[in-house]
Amino acid sequence: MVGGVDDERWLREFREEAVRRGKRVEPDWGVGAELDPVVVRSVQKFQVGEDGDGANLIEKAGGGAYGEAVRLFVKEEQNHARMLGKLLAAAGAGTVASHWSDEVFVRLRRALGLHLELMVLMIAEVVALGYYRVLRDGAGDPLTAVVAGRILADERRHVPFHMDRLAGVLSGVGLAAWRVLFLAVVLVVAVDHGAALRALGVTRVGFVREVVAEFTAATRRRGVTVREAASSSA
Numbered sequence: 001m002v003g004g005v006d007d008e009r010w011l012r013e014f015r016e017e018a019v020r021r022g023k024r025v026e027p028d029w030g031v032g033a034e035l036d037p038v039v040v041r042s043v044q045k046f047q048v049g050e051d052g053d054g055a056n057l058i059e060k061a062g063g064g065a066y067g068e069a070v071r072l073f074v075k076e077e078q079n080h081a082r083m084l085g086k087l088l089a090a091a092g093a094g095t096v097a098s099h100w101s102d103e104v105f106v107r108l109r110r111a112l113g114l115h116l117e118l119m120v121l122m123i124a125e126v127v128a129l130g131y132y133r134v135l136r137d138g139a140g141d142p143l144t145a146v147v148a149g150r151i152l153a154d155e156r157r158h159v160p161f162h163m164d165r166l167a168g169v170l171s172g173v174g175l176a177a178w179r180v181l182f183l184a185v186v187l188v189v190a191v192d193h194g195a196a197l198r199a200l201g202v203t204r205v206g207f208v209r210e211v212v213a214e215f216t217a218a219t220r221r222r223g224v225t226v227r228e229a230a231s232s233s234a
């Protein structure tokens, strides 16, 4: 659907969240974080993925309520990168400049039109739902739990925001191809981050199952509530 009630509603939600974020007390970075080195390396890769100016997406989104909502969405992603950078610093680690998987993702997205870009972006958003849930519940570190929990709450809004834009344009073939691409990406992430996932208490297979369930729920446009309960076992 192009324009209309949903865009206005989403813009209102993103604006309200920006106000809430402005009032929210920052996590207590001074307490430090204790993270397994394999988890640090994994978080560094996700930090790079969150970090980007989103100029390309903003340009494609155009003006109006949707364009403004996308601008606020990009700011939330930049805030994720900022918080993950501070979390890494609290754990005594730095950020990394770039990672091959991020480069591939950015190049792919740039080459696409808005709807296809959103479909690729949605893959990252749904993977993020699983990843930050696992990080929140499995790191065994209070500061990490706060940061991952805050990011997860944003990602839970991002997924339906993108789905609303895609709802009218998805065909059977497009959906099938999207699922295949999604599964391929999830498998690559599960292998690439396998050691970190293990340290966070989930198996690769458990992680793949969780994000596939999230994807199914998102594309069926049900509420995504898979494994919302805190649990670090798998």
Ligand SMILES: [Fe+2]
Binding pocket: 050, 076, 077, 080, 128, 151, 155
């Ligand atoms: Fe994010």
Ligand SMILES: [Fe+2]
Binding pocket: 077, 125, 128, 154, 155, 158
């Ligand atoms: Fe997001």
